[in-house]
Amino acid sequence: MGHVLGIDQGTTSTRAIAFDPAGRPGASASRPLRQLFPEPGWVEHDPNEIWTAVCEVCRAVIDEVGAANIAALGITNQRETTVVWDRATGDPLHNAIVWQDRRTAPLCAELVKEGWSAHVTEVTGLLIDPYFSATKLAWLLTNVPGLREKAARNEVCFGTIDSFLLYKLTGGTQHITDATNAARTMLFDIRNGRWDPKLLERLGIPPAILPEVRDNRGDLGQVSEEAFGTTLPIRGAAGDQQAAAKGQACVLPGMIKATYGTGCFVVANTGNRETKSINRMLSTILWQLDSAGTYALEGSIFMAGATIQWLRDNLGLIAEASESEDLAREANPQSGVYLVPAFQGLGAPFWDAGARGAIVGLSRASNKADIVAAGLESVAFQTRDLLTAMRSDMADAGIGRSDILRVDGGMTANGWAMQRLADILGEPVEVAPIPETTALGAAYFAGQAVGVYGDDAALARTWEPSRRYEPKMDEADREARYTGWLEAVDRVRSKQA
Numbered sequence: 001m002g003h004v005l006g007i008d009q010g011t012t013s014t015r016a017i018a019f020d021p022a023g024r025p026g027a028s029a030s031r032p033l034r035q036l037f038p039e040p041g042w043v044e045h046d047p048n049e050i051w052t053a054v055c056e057v058c059r060a061v062i063d064e065v066g067a068a069n070i071a072a073l074g075i076t077n078q079r080e081t082t083v084v085w086d087r088a089t090g091d092p093l094h095n096a097i098v099w100q101d102r103r104t105a106p107l108c109a110e111l112v113k114e115g116w117s118a119h120v121t122e123v124t125g126l127l128i129d130p131y132f133s134a135t136k137l138a139w140l141l142t143n144v145p146g147l148r149e150k151a152a153r154n155e156v157c158f159g160t161i162d163s164f165l166l167y168k169l170t171g172g173t174q175h176i177t178d179a180t181n182a183a184r185t186m187l188f189d190i191r192n193g194r195w196d197p198k199l200l201e202r203l204g205i206p207p208a209i210l211p212e213v214r215d216n217r218g219d220l221g222q223v224s225e226e227a228f229g230t231t232l233p234i235r236g237a238a239g240d241q242q243a244a245a246k247g248q249a250c251v252l253p254g255m256i257k258a259t260y261g262t263g264c265f266v267v268a269n270t271g272n273r274e275t276k277s278i279n280r281m282l283s284t285i286l287w288q289l290d291s292a293g294t295y296a297l298e299g300s301i302f303m304a305g306a307t308i309q310w311l312r313d314n315l316g317l318i319a320e321a322s323e324s325e326d327l328a329r330e331a332n333p334q335s336g337v338y339l340v341p342a343f344q345g346l347g348a349p350f351w352d353a354g355a356r357g358a359i360v361g362l363s364r365a366s367n368k369a370d371i372v373a374a375g376l377e378s379v380a381f382q383t384r385d386l387l388t389a390m391r392s393d394m395a396d397a398g399i400g401r402s403d404i405l406r407v408d409g410g411m412t413a414n415g416w417a418m419q420r421l422a423d424i425l426g427e428p429v430e431v432a433p434i435p436e437t438t439a440l441g442a443a444y445f446a447g448q449a450v451g452v453y454g455d456d457a458a459l460a461r462t463w464e465p466s467r468r469y470e471p472k473m474d475e476a477d478r479e480a481r482y483t484g485w486l487e488a489v490d491r492v493r494s495k496q497a
């Protein structure tokens with residue numbers, strides 16, 4: 001007894017991990033997920049492949065731990081990815097359209113032109129973008145032959161990956177989703193927890209195909225014998241970034257986590273009130289427990305670990321991402337070199353899609369160590385840009401601030417980068433106790449529901465970082481470097497911005 005199984009259905013892999021009563025990861029299994037690119041800018045996944053992988057990884061972990069030792073199951077998933085399936089058979093009616101897919105950019109542009117931006121932000125907390133599920137679902141209804149007619153006969157279910165898995169796991173008895181996933185569809189009114197009738201009507205989406213929205217913790221059904229060869233209670237579900245915030249025990253207003261993978265996702269707990277952003281951050285649901293919402297601001301950096309990949313693959317300055325740490329230590333601390341990774345434009349708070357990247361401040365003495373260090377340092381500067389914007393929104397809303405950043409993700413392995421992050425922010429940086437924070441968050445929700453884990457106050461008390469970096473740089477140095485960064489950013493901005 002006392003273990004909790006966490007499923008992490010991510011963009012590139014599907015994993016299951018068993019967590020013990022202390023939240024330590026034990027048995028685990030993983031399968032890679034094929035990325036399908038039917039046309040430029042389109043990204044799809046095969047829902048059947050996802051479902052098969054979930055069954056395989058869960059069966060492997062259950063075999064190792066023993067079904068009798070698992071008290072509950074929690075799910076976390078890639079958000080926004082859109083699935084439609086047959087209500088009677090559970091068979092997918094098309095490949096899943098993945099969050100990265102840009103095919104609905106024209107429809108989004110139409111919505112903006114028709115003046116929907118204010119309504120979307122007011123109701124859903126989001127900015128109109130192909131990223132979210134709404135226009136992907138509209139595209140499917142318009143382009144999959146017979147789908148709209150089938151939906152009109154109430155023979156179709158729509159859902160994000162959590163919803164599809166909950167349906168399959170429960171043998172088709174539950175067509176539900178959780179509030180955090182619902183909040184990423186761009187169809188959900190986060191102020192009152194209802195699907196928005198105006199957006200549904202504009203996009204031609206019949207309300208009957210939508211899942212019922214549930215709390216992140218509680219009774220989400222029972223796994224059918226058929227799926228895992230044993231039954232298990234499903235007691236938690238949350239989108240990946242929200243699950244990571246839970247796994248980082250960001251349970252109090254003001255607490256912030258940043259996940260440094262390919263990109264970086266920053267999520268701030270803003271408490272029981274929705275906080276509107278004047279800095280174009282997304283306003284979303286952090287989690288919903290006992291029907292009460294806790295809200296979040298979310299922002300992202302396009303190029304975090306991806307900058308290191310670029311130094312490796314495009315410039316060949318390093319053979320492995322991990323080499324960047326030793327090289328950065330060799331760099332001249334006063335090189336004056338800045339790398340602005342605006343490869344896809346600049347995000348928050350500059351919002352300049354036309355900007356492009358640059359390496360500035362080069363001198364005859366500059367070398368590859370200086371450039372690699374500048375690449376790592378750019379992640380710290382971008383984090384400061386984002387946190388400044390986010391905290392200004394939070395201060396406007398009267399939310400107290402926590403002066404610590406909790407971090408997880410692949411890049412946190414780099415001690416130099418994390419120290420530099422603490423130095424540039426001027427605040428401590430705490431690295432998650434385990435790398436699998438996202439799956440841990442899902443397990444926390446499920447385990448709390450069945451009494452394996454204590455309440456949030458208990459989680460906050462027992463949560464301990466694996467490492468903590470204190471800022472060591474003196475104030476003048478920090479500010480001079482940050483000013484240098486802002487000047488470098490200025491030099492890459494597009495003329496029209």
Ligand code: ADP
Nearest residue numbers: 261262305306308309321322409410411413414
């Ligand atoms: P994702 O989930 O987006 O695939 P991960 O959390 O697995 O990302 O992190 C992988 C990213 O972290 C890659 O972009 C890689 O370049 C970067 N990375 C991994 N190890 C290091 C390191 N030691 N130093 C700097 N960057 C690293």
